Amino acid sequence: MMILLKETEIQGVKDFEIETSADMTNREDTSRALDRLQVLHARQHRRWLPLLWLLIGPGILVMLGENDAPSMLSYAATGSQFGIGFFLPFVLLTFVMAFIAQEITVRLGAISKAGHAELIYRRFGRFWGNFAMIDLLFTNFLTLVTEFVGIVAGAGFFGVPDYVAVAGGILVITSAYSFRRYWSWERTVLALAMFNLIFIPVAGMAHPNWGAVAHSFFTFSPLPGGLNATTILILLSDIGATITPWMLFFQQSAVADKGLSMHDVNQGRMDTAIGALLAAVAAIATIIATAPLFVHHMDASQFGAAQFAQALVPYVGHFGSAMFALGILEAGLVAATTISTSSAYAYGEVRRQAHSLNKLFQEAKPFYGILLGVLLVAGGVVAIPGFPLEYIVLVVNVLAVLTMPPAIAFLLLLVNDQEVMGEHKNTWLLNALGIGVAVFVSLAGLLYALSVIFPSLFQ
Amino acid sequence: MDTIKALQSAEDHKVILSELRLKPQLVKDVLQEYKENQKRMQRLSERKLGLGLKIVMWGLRFYVVFMVVVVAINVSQSIH
Numbered sequence: 001m002m003i004l005l006k007e008t009e010i011q012g013v014k015d016f017e018i019e020t021s022a023d024m025t026n027r028e029d030t031s032r033a034l035d036r037l038q039v040l041h042a043r044q045h046r047r048w049l050p051l052l053w054l055l056i057g058p059g060i061l062v063m064l065g066e067n068d069a070p071s072m073l074s075y076a077a078t079g080s081q082f083g084i085g086f087f088l089p090f091v092l093l094t095f096v097m098a099f100i101a102q103e104i105t106v107r108l109g110a111i112s113k114a115g116h117a118e119l120i121y122r123r124f125g126r127f128w129g130n131f132a133m134i135d136l137l138f139t140n141f142l143t144l145v146t147e148f149v150g151i152v153a154g155a156g157f158f159g160v161p162d163y164v165a166v167a168g169g170i171l172v173i174t175s176a177y178s179f180r181r182y183w184s185w186e187r188t189v190l191a192l193a194m195f196n197l198i199f200i201p202v203a204g205m206a207h208p209n210w211g212a213v214a215h216s217f218f219t220f221s222p223l224p225g226g227l228n229a230t231t232i233l234i235l236l237s238d239i240g241a242t243i244t245p246w247m248l249f250f251q252q253s254a255v256a257d258k259g260l261s262m263h264d265v266n267q268g269r270m271d272t273a274i275g276a277l278l279a280a281v282a283a284i285a286t287i288i289a290t291a292p293l294f295v296h297h298m299d300a301s302q303f304g305a306a307q308f309a310q311a312l313v314p315y316v317g318h319f320g321s322a323m324f325a326l327g328i329l330e331a332g333l334v335a336a337t338t339i340s341t342s343s344a345y346a347y348g349e350v351r352r353q354a355h356s357l358n359k360l361f362q363e364a365k366p367f368y369g370i371l372l373g374v375l376l377v378a379g380g381v382v383a384i385p386g387f388p389l390e391y392i393v394l395v396v397n398v399l400a401v402l403t404m405p406p407a408i409a410f411l412l413l414l415v416n417d418q419e420v421m422g423e424h425k426n427t428w429l430l431n432a433l434g435i436g437v438a439v440f441v442s443l444a445g446l447l448y449a450l451s452v453i454f455p456s457l458f459q
Numbered sequence: 460m461d462t463i464k465a466l467q468s469a470e471d472h473k474v475i476l477s478e479l480r481l482k483p484q485l486v487k488d489v490l491q492e493y494k495e496n497q498k499r500m501q502r503l504s505e506r507k508l509g510l511g512l513k514i515v516m517w518g519l520r521f522y523v524v525f526m527v528v529v530v531a532i533n534v535s536q537s538i539h
Contacts, residue, residue, distance in 0.1 A: 030479050032493065033486040037479075040489065113496040125505045131520060261492050391537065395530050402526035406519040413512075419503055442522070449529045452536070 031181050031358040032259040039264065055267035056274065057186040058109075058254035061338055062102060062247045063095075063275030064193035067282050068335030069150020070143065070396050071241030072199070072328055075283050076308045078234050079290030080298065084208060086223035087238065088216045088284055094242035095280040097437045099272055101408060104415045104426070104434065105248050106268035109255025111424050116252040118349035120410050123417060132245075132410060133350060135403040140246050140343045142396045144378035147336040149389050152382055153306045154329025157322065166379040173337045173375060177368065182257050182357040189337050195330040196282045202323050203285035205316040206292050213288065224294075229451045229458045233398070236448045240397030241283070243441065245407040246342045253345035257356050262424065289316065289324065336375065344371040402445050408438040 035054070042051040078087045105116065112119060117136070121129035148166055155165035176188045216222075225231060251272075260268055290308060292315035309325040316324070341357070347370045348355020354364035361368050381387060412434050415426045426434065451458045479486060508516070 027480075029486055029490055033489040034479050036489045036493075037485075111496065112500050113493055114500045119500070122500065122503050123506045124508070128516060135523065259490075259493055391534050395534055398530055398533075399527070402530065403523055405522060406516070409515065409519055417506065419506070420500070445522070445526055449526060452529050452533045 027180075027360060027363065028354075028356050028358040031183070035183050036259050036261075043263070052267050052270060055258075055260065055264050056271040057190060057258060058251045059102065059106070059268065059270075059272030060275035060278065061186065061189055061193060061254065061334075062251045063098065063272070063279040064196045064282070065250070065335050065338035066098070066242060066244060066247055067196050067279045067331055068143065068147055068339075069153075069328055069332040070146040070393050071283070072286055072331045073150070073308070073393060074234070074237040074241045074397055075286035076290045078238060079287035080293035080308070080311075081230065081234065082224055083291045083294035084212045084288060085216050086220050087234070087287055088213065089220050090235070091238055091242070091283050091287065092217070092280050094239050095276045095283070097440065098242045098247070099276040100430075100433045100437050101243060101411065102247060102251055102272045102276075103269055104411055104430070105252040106255055106260070106272060107265055107421070107424055108411075108415055109252040110260040110262050110265050110268060111422070112420055113256045113259075114252075115256055115345050115349040115355070116249045116411075116414075117346035118352075119252075119414050119420065121350055123414065123420065124410070128410075129350065132406065133346060135406065136245050136249055136346055137343060139244065139396070139400050139403055140339050141374065141378065142392055142399065143244075143246065144336060144339050144343075144374055145381050145389070146393050146396045147332040147339065148379050148382040149393055150328045150332030151336070154309075154325045154327075154332060156306050157309045157325030163383050166383050169333055169336065170375050170379055172333055173340070174372065176337060177357065177371070180358075180360055182254075185357045186254075186258070189334060192330065192337075193334045196327065196334070197278065198323050198327040198330070199282050199285040199289060202312075202316055202320050202327070203288040205320040206289050206312075208288045208291060227458065229455055232448050232451045232458065236401050236444055237397040239441065239444055240400040242279075243404055243437070244397075244400035245403055246339055246400075248407055248411055249346050250338055250342035253342070253349065253355075257345075257358065265424075286327075289320075292316075336378070340371050340374050340378075343374050344368070398448065401441060402448075405438055405442045405445070408434065408441065412438070 039051065039054050042048075042054055075091070078091075108116070108119065114122070117129070117133060120132050148169065151169040152162045152165045155168070156162070160168070176185050176192075179185055179188065223231065255268060290312065293308075293311055296315075298311060306325065309321045309328070312324055313321045344367050345355050347353075348364070348367045351366065353366050355367045356364065359367070382389065412426070412431065414420055415434075416431065418425060
């Protein structure tokens, strides 16, 4: 009881109501209690590695989930159009910024036990909440469509028809929910997400000049073509491949659903840092893997996933290309899972309906209904013959960046809210870093707008 | 102390979900902090937005709308 009392004292909350036994023994509570028992036991016995193992999940999932099909295509386009140079350290920098933003969601989720959408509605009201939700659901749906584009393209490399790939993808994603526990779902998707690292051996197969790779990290160069409209589009696309609104909503909701407490925040930070590192390495590997296309002057500006895999055959072999296609397929599957979950969490939080992966289907029909519904509609769109999917892929990362400044503003306002965070609100240093990310993302958006409205400035 | 004993018991016997359902007090103790925080959040009301904050939020909203128009222009340019 000592541990629990200490947690209560830190919060300074004494006037809570004790729930009835009947309430406390529902499936959601029991599942969460089972997970928390193991965490408390590991902490009590100072088993730090098992403790970390128990608490990792949301951070790695969100970071590897954001290495989704359009993101990997963006990195592939970067490598094929700019080679090894400026964009390698730039991508690393974007992941540092992603860590700064996502770390805040860990604290918000662990302390409030509420999802991001729920907190926005509660503190800013329905008017502003609706704007945030429109941004989220609109970009989530478009991104989900592109995940299925990735699934279809990856499977297409192996000769799988489009409709079979879509149906198979939905089947794999929904089977992860059949465990009816957050913990089992998280571990299944984590195992799948690890396939994102498949791009690392592909990069090795491309026999890169490792000296040039190291040089680029120290000098942020070369940047072939300088700062023209194409560079700005790729720049924005790579930022959108790393920092997006759905990540904020997903990680905070997942942290709350997992039941992390304020004592788990350090492990939550480690989880996020490990995720950022793994995702950055996979992203950089993708740029390196496709750099031979730049060296051999191949025009890859209009390439989709399947074309990238085909074009890489002379440089990484058929096996390497197959791994690349498999990586795109996996990226689509994992991201489709996390993004659809993010939409369902947000919907449940805003409607104040059950929204937990620890609940049975019967207990949370709207939550699982939204999950399945968005998957079916997005998959269905991809199966429509002649639908202009390439344009959706083109703009999805860009849109994600452009909707990010208000999302970061809500994030910073919430984490500085004394009533929500109490003594755990942001320090001036964390605020400076957070504002820095917001300014950087906003300026990148403005630069993109200038390049579109006044193209002559960037020729 | 009961909870600590129960924790040790949980590890020793590898308690499973169905067994835990029969121990409502243990579930209640373990989720005490979780429930307190949930209740604390439910009590929160809408915060008052100052003029400066409203200006920033409207500014960011116009930024998004403007950028969506820019993206539409860019896509249109790409198609043609």
